[in-house]
Amino acid sequence: MSLSYDLHSHSTVSDGTLSPADLVVRAASQGVDVLAITDHDEVSGCAEAARQASDLGTIRLLAGVEISVSWGKQTIHVVGLNVDPDHQQLFTGLQRLQQFRQWRGEEIGRKLEQAGIRDAYEGALAQCKGELLTRTHYGRFLHQSGVVDSMQSAFKKYLLRGKPGYVAGQWASMEEAVGWIVAAGGVAVVAHPARYGMTRTKLRTLLREFVEYGGDGLEVVSSSHNSNEIHTMSQHALDLGLAASRGSDFHDPEYRWVELGRLPELPKKCEPIWERFEINQPYSQEIQRDY
DSSP states (O other): OOOOEEOOBOOTTTTOSSOHHHHHHHHHHTTOSEEEEOOBTOOTTHHHHHHHHHHHOSOEEEEEEEEEEEETTEEEEEEEESOOTTOHHHHHHHHHHHHHHHHHHHHHHHHHHHTTOTTHHHHHHHHOSSSOOOHHHHHHHHHHTTSSSSHHHHIIIIISTTSTTOOOOOOBOHHHHHHHHHHTTOEEEEOOGGGGOOOHHHHHHHHHHHHHTTOOEEEEEETTOOHHHHHHHHHHHHHHTOEEEEEOOBOOTTOTTSOTTOOOOOOTTSOBGGGGOOOOSSSOOOOOOOO
């Protein structure tokens, strides 16, 4: 029986709602065999998650990260899998992004205040269980305080480009992000590529640049990809020599349409990304499940 891999998930360290330990417990309960914790621009949850995986003894934990990248006029996410969270180059690079996130979080609050939404910064902070304030926390505040009727509306009305609370990202370059991941012993993967809404030509330009800098993989299977998009992304991966990754992008048990491990299998013609690395120690545990 093949193993169940979920190589994209978030905890309270960034914009998820489960602690790193609880994230691992939920993944194991959903039948995931190998989980990557990939918080936004943060690796501080990896140690807690690894300890919980070791205690359970039924799931492997990969240390990972999802790095924000400025490419053209868009923000692209690059997942690093099987990284060394203590690597100095990765740590220093992520520190820079975290400092920008702190400023951006405060600036979003100021802009929403100007738009007539009082105490938005404090409200978003109340939603933040870790140290990294994100737009998702503002979305939860706007929804739960009744300003909008859904998280989707919060982004569409207030947080996306051209809206009252939008603040442009100043993220890593593609070369920097891939370089940090590779230096930390990991493999770099472009996350949920269909979500960017690019033309085929633009996406191929992005992916060729990604490969040039040492990128390894493409998230072919994602909770945000339909079957046609999975097919299209698998073809891009094959054409460009990229391995295929599989990840739910799980954030919150309340989002029942996105669950850990609840994903289609990789297309058989694709090379799985996990064939390109050996799992680092001590951020891994041997599976003791008896099939």
